[in-house]
Amino acid sequence: MNGKTAHRVVIVGAGFGGLNAAESLARAPVGITVIDRKNHHTFQPLLYQVATAGLSPGEITAPIRSILSRHKNVEVLMAEVTGFDLEKRVVKAAEQEISYDSLIVAAGASHAYFGHDEWEALAPGLKTIEDALEIRRRVLLAFELAERRAFAGEGSDPLNFVVVGGGPTGVELAGTLAEICRHALAHDFRSIDPRRTHIHLIEGGQHVLPAYPEDLSRSALEQLQRLGVEVVTSALVTQIEPGVISMGARRMNAAVILWAAGVAASPLGQKLGAPVDRAGRVQVEADLSIPGHPEVFVIGDLAALKDESGKMLPGVAPVAILEGRFVAKLIRRRMELAGASAAERESAPRVAFHYFDKGSLATIGRAAAVAQFGKIHISGFMAWLAWLFVHILFLIGFRNRVLVFIQWAWSYFTYERGARLITGSTNLPGWSGLHSGTRGSEAEQEISAAVHK
Amino acid sequence: MNGKTAHRVVIVGAGFGGLNAAESLARAPVGITVIDRKNHHTFQPLLYQVATAGLSPGEITAPIRSILSRHKNVEVLMAEVTGFDLEKRVVKAAEQEISYDSLIVAAGASHAYFGHDEWEALAPGLKTIEDALEIRRRVLLAFELAERRAFAGEGSDPLNFVVVGGGPTGVELAGTLAEICRHALAHDFRSIDPRRTHIHLIEGGQHVLPAYPEDLSRSALEQLQRLGVEVVTSALVTQIEPGVISMGARRMNAAVILWAAGVAASPLGQKLGAPVDRAGRVQVEADLSIPGHPEVFVIGDLAALKDESGKMLPGVAPVAILEGRFVAKLIRRRMELAGASAAERESAPRVAFHYFDKGSLATIGRAAAVAQFGKIHISGFMAWLAWLFVHILFLIGFRNRVLVFIQWAWSYFTYERGARLITGSTNLPGWSGLHSGTRGSEAEQEISAAVHK
Numbered sequence: 004m005n006g007k008t009a010h011r012v013v014i015v016g017a018g019f020g021g022l023n024a025a026e027s028l029a030r031a032p033v034g035i036t037v038i039d040r041k042n043h044h045t046f047q048p049l050l051y052q053v054a055t056a057g058l059s060p061g062e063i064t065a066p067i068r069s070i071l072s073r074h075k076n077v078e079v080l081m082a083e084v085t086g087f088d089l090e091k092r093v094v095k096a097a098e099q100e101i102s103y104d105s106l107i108v109a110a111g112a113s114h115a116y117f118g119h120d121e122w123e124a125l126a127p128g129l130k131t132i133e134d135a136l137e138i139r140r141r142v143l144l145a146f147e148l149a150e151r152r153a154f155a156g157e158g159s160d161p162l163n164f165v166v167v168g169g170g171p172t173g174v175e176l177a178g179t180l181a182e183i184c185r186h187a188l189a190h191d192f193r194s195i196d197p198r199r200t201h202i203h204l205i206e207g208g209q210h211v212l213p214a215y216p217e218d219l220s221r222s223a224l225e226q227l228q229r230l231g232v233e234v235v236t237s238a239l240v241t242q243i244e245p246g247v248i249s250m251g252a253r254r255m256n257a258a259v260i261l262w263a264a265g266v267a268a269s270p271l272g273q274k275l276g277a278p279v280d281r282a283g284r285v286q287v288e289a290d291l292s293i294p295g296h297p298e299v300f301v302i303g304d305l306a307a308l309k310d311e312s313g314k315m316l317p318g319v320a321p322v323a324i325l326e327g328r329f330v331a332k333l334i335r336r337r338m339e340l341a342g343a344s345a346a347e348r349e350s351a352p353r354v355a356f357h358y359f360d361k362g363s364l365a366t367i368g369r370a371a372a373v374a375q376f377g378k379i380h381i382s383g384f385m386a387w388l389a390w391l392f393v394h395i396l397f398l399i400g401f402r403n404r405v406l407v408f409i410q411w412a413w414s415y416f417t418y419e420r421g422a423r424l425i426t427g428s429t430n431l432p433g434w435s436g437l438h439s440g441t442r443g444s445e446a447e448q449e450i451s452a453a454v455h456k
Numbered sequence: 457m458n459g460k461t462a463h464r465v466v467i468v469g470a471g472f473g474g475l476n477a478a479e480s481l482a483r484a485p486v487g488i489t490v491i492d493r494k495n496h497h498t499f500q501p502l503l504y505q506v507a508t509a510g511l512s513p514g515e516i517t518a519p520i521r522s523i524l525s526r527h528k529n530v531e532v533l534m535a536e537v538t539g540f541d542l543e544k545r546v547v548k549a550a551e552q553e554i555s556y557d558s559l560i561v562a563a564g565a566s567h568a569y570f571g572h573d574e575w576e577a578l579a580p581g582l583k584t585i586e587d588a589l590e591i592r593r594r595v596l597l598a599f600e601l602a603e604r605r606a607f608a609g610e611g612s613d614p615l616n617f618v619v620v621g622g623g624p625t626g627v628e629l630a631g632t633l634a635e636i637c638r639h640a641l642a643h644d645f646r647s648i649d650p651r652r653t654h655i656h657l658i659e660g661g662q663h664v665l666p667a668y669p670e671d672l673s674r675s676a677l678e679q680l681q682r683l684g685v686e687v688v689t690s691a692l693v694t695q696i697e698p699g700v701i702s703m704g705a706r707r708m709n710a711a712v713i714l715w716a717a718g719v720a721a722s723p724l725g726q727k728l729g730a731p732v733d734r735a736g737r738v739q740v741e742a743d744l745s746i747p748g749h750p751e752v753f754v755i756g757d758l759a760a761l762k763d764e765s766g767k768m769l770p771g772v773a774p775v776a777i778l779e780g781r782f783v784a785k786l787i788r789r790r791m792e793l794a795g796a797s798a799a800e801r802e803s804a805p806r807v808a809f810h811y812f813d814k815g816s817l818a819t820i821g822r823a824a825a826v827a828q829f830g831k832i833h834i835s836g837f838m839a840w841l842a843w844l845f846v847h848i849l850f851l852i853g854f855r856n857r858v859l860v861f862i863q864w865a866w867s868y869f870t871y872e873r874g875a876r877l878i879t880g881s882t883n884l885p886g887w888s889g890l891h892s893g894t895r896g897s898e899a900e901q902e903i904s905a906a907v908h909k
Contacts, residue, residue, distance in 0.1 A: 061875035422514035
């Protein structure tokens with residue numbers, strides 16, 4: 004199937020950008036190879052729901068193969084891309100060189116710890132299903148360990164949870180954690196009271212949701228406080244140790260620390276040889292190609308592009324989706340210049356990508372959200388309904404939409420969380436069980452250290 | 457809450473036996489402590505559905521705490537029990553000694569490798585959610601690696617999958633794997649054809665489902681063969697190496713080997729000091745207590761008890777459920793002799809546990825099953841409907857029932873599998889990714905070794 008006759012498009016990454024590029028190209032006379040290191044697309048906007056036990060991983064993911072299986076000209080390869088040779092026009096992956104005529108790099112971003120990579124083990128971020136499961140495990144284990152400690156008569160001080168970063172992910176995490184403590188977990192423990200748990204949200208800037216208009220930032224703050232979240236602004240994290248987080252002289256015990264503060268683009272961006280910005284994003288041309296290589300495109304969170312007003316396009320799904328479709332159209336248009344040579348096609352008149360911002364939505368908790376559609380700003384229940392509608396609508400797969408809707412309806416009316424499952428290591432301190440993973444056991448020692456402080 | 461006033465019942469294990477004992481005792485004037493090393497109850501009869509990507513872990517589990525939260529006299533402790541002191545009447549767990557007046561041990565069973573524990577890493581069994589996710593990962597990864605190999609032009613020989621053990625679990629796994637290859641995965645790959653996959657079911661005895669009447673065993677064999685499963689009977693596994701399984705002189709390459717052959721009772725049985733049988737099951741008295749300790753009961757898969765005809769009661773959920781309720785009733789009755797001393801209560805006239813077998817059901821695949829209700833034997837679609845009805849009905853939690861029903865309806869009409877998610881290690885050979893766990897990377901080397909043979 005590695006058809007040598009047709010124009011071959013290789014797409015690296017099956018996030019929103021890559022998948023939309025593939026779908027838009029699938030009816031063109033091209034052969035497409037989609038390469039991803041995972042076998043599934045993750046609906047990242049709902050990852051925080053997996054981290055907070057509201058949804059199961061299978062409900063916000065879909066196998067890349069099955070999303071694309073109806074397109075016979077699309078081949079999916081589960082492999083980690085290790086580099087490129089732009090002169091030979093090949094992608095290096097799985098000890099192979101995979102040839103392309105057009106290349107779309109949509110490898111996304113991960114979290115950044117601002118030079119403190121050692122914090123990652125102590126304060127996990129939220130970019131993958133594995134991250135979400137690790138966060139879920141830590142949060143639920145912290146309560147189990149606290150209960151055990153209180154059962155043994157060793158005191159029942161309330162737990163501290165700290166979320167670092169007041170952007171949309173941090174706000175979602177903090178808001179949802181606060182709700183869980185006050186509702187879903189409230190009646191399940193006998194020796195501790197989860198309602199007494201402190202949820203701290205630490206933001207370096209002056210406002211939570213700093214990218215939003217100030218009235219919505221303020222509304223988000225109020226909605227968070229109503230949920231019981233203790234918001235600390237203008238505070239920079241200077242140190243993270245097991246069970247302790249420091250902001251300058253201020254030290255805080257924390258059973259669980261979650262990181263939602265920084266974003267770093269995939270290291271693949273730097274392997275393209277094009278200029279990158281401080282976050283590792285590739286500085287693309289107006290048509291999303293890289294300088295000197297009109298056949299190589301970078302889209303989504305990995306691309307750095309400014310809009311007309313000079314503002315950097317945000318790393319959100321709508322931007323990636325539109326960029327994917329734009330690049331697909333560009334390649335299709337070049338293909339239509341069928342008689343022309345490859346060189347002539349690539350030098351066809353350039354068009355620039357324009358992003359039309361339809362609005363932004365951030366959720367805070369049950370029936371709490373903020374939304375901006377142009378000049379219209381909404382908060383609270385109506386914003387939450389809009390958020391719910393948009394997220395269920397765009398979730399991949401009809402089956403997933405139905406399942407997620409049921410889960411939400413169930414959670415909404417019962418306050419229950421359906422996926423409160425601790426999997427992986429059960430190697431708690433004092434247990435004689437198997438040591439089934441270092442990451443797990445380290446986490447437990449940290450949590451245990453924190454809980455026992 | 458470790459109330460010293462009320463009669464204290466400690467229940468070890470929150471499987472079918474332990475949960476039913478707790479529920480039946482919850483309205484009695486006792487204090488109950490349920491100890492389990494997991495935070496969730498697992499609906500084991502549907503574990504094979506998680507292993508074969510049909511259901512998500514969250515759909516067949518429920519937090520033990522939330523199942524029991526409405527009973528204020530029940531305390532749940534997530535901890536691994538390490539031993540007992542029957543003279544002091546304490547359970548040792550989490551570096552504590554937990555006192556009891558009555559003890560119910562329902563710690564269940566795991567898989568046994570007949571003295572070949574080194575096979576476990578090569579041929580995982582299916583007893584926990586973690587096992588199911590590991591099997592799912594291996595099966596899906598095998599196809600991804602085969603596709604990658606074929607994409608690179610290194611051949612596309614069909615894969616071999618081997619399931620060891622022709623009991624209900626082995627039959628379910630083999631049948632469902634065969635269906636997945638022929639339907640759910642059939643159109644997702646471009647370089648390999650999953651329909652060509654060989655599924656081998658290896659059984660040591662003469663028949664699959666040996667515990668069933670012969671006509672149903674024969675029907676199960678036919679239904680398996682119709683699904684394309686290659687059944688090998690009277691074959692004993694003598695060796696398992698990475699990617700190769702041997703039955704005497706016969707060697708077979710295998711991309712994935714699954715173990716459904718032996719059962720070993722929890723090692724906690726032996727720590728009770730009572731006689732155990734070869735599988736480690738505790739030989740209990742007729743009232744499920746252990747000799748010399750009328751206040752200590754063993755139930756479920758951990759108990760060895762014969763029925764009137766001298767046949768060992770099978771290790772299935774209905775037996776465990778009825779045993780749990782029986783023991784709860786026994787304790788309640790002893791409580792009613794309120795004025796009497798503890799010694800008098802324990803020596804109250806004994807009643808014996810009787811198991812009334814309502815029937816057995818084993819599923820083989822989509823619309824394929826066998827069922828026995830006394831003298832009535834059914835096969836095929838009707839047996840499958842009965843199986844479906846019983847399993848959805850007994851699934852814990854209304855929400856889970858709805859979700860599982862939707863998943864099944866979806867799978868039935870579309871042949872899709874909703875939870876085809878590879879999580880955990882993505883450390884494939886030739887990848888530069890993180891080494892995120894030894895178990896994962898070993899598995900991949902084995903699979904890779906097998907696929908590249």
